[in-house]
Amino acid sequence: MPQKNNLSENLKKLSQVAEWFEKQEDIDIEEALKKVKEAVGVIKESKKRLKEIENEFREVRKELEENKEEAEKG
Numbered sequence: 001m002p003q004k005n006n007l008s009e010n011l012k013k014l015s016q017v018a019e020w021f022e023k024q025e026d027i028d029i030e031e032a033l034k035k036v037k038e039a040v041g042v043i044k045e046s047k048k049r050l051k052e053i054e055n056e057f058r059e060v061r062k063e064l065e066e067n068k069e070e071a072e073k074g
């Protein structure tokens with residue numbers, strides 16, 4: 001299973017794209033388009049990962065609540 005990029009790596013990538021734009025005096029439109037597309041892909045990937053993390057937290061919380069209920073009964 002391929003390793004997913006973590007959010008820190010994605011933030012670094014987005015930061016690099018933003019830095020690239022900041023350094024440009026004359027922006028090459030073709031290169032800018034590539035950078036924007038790259039950033040959009042990273043943002044989409046990050047949103048997906050955040051949703052996965054949210055679901056994992058919900059599962060953990062559910063397990064904790066179930067364990068608490070079992071402990072209270074027992």
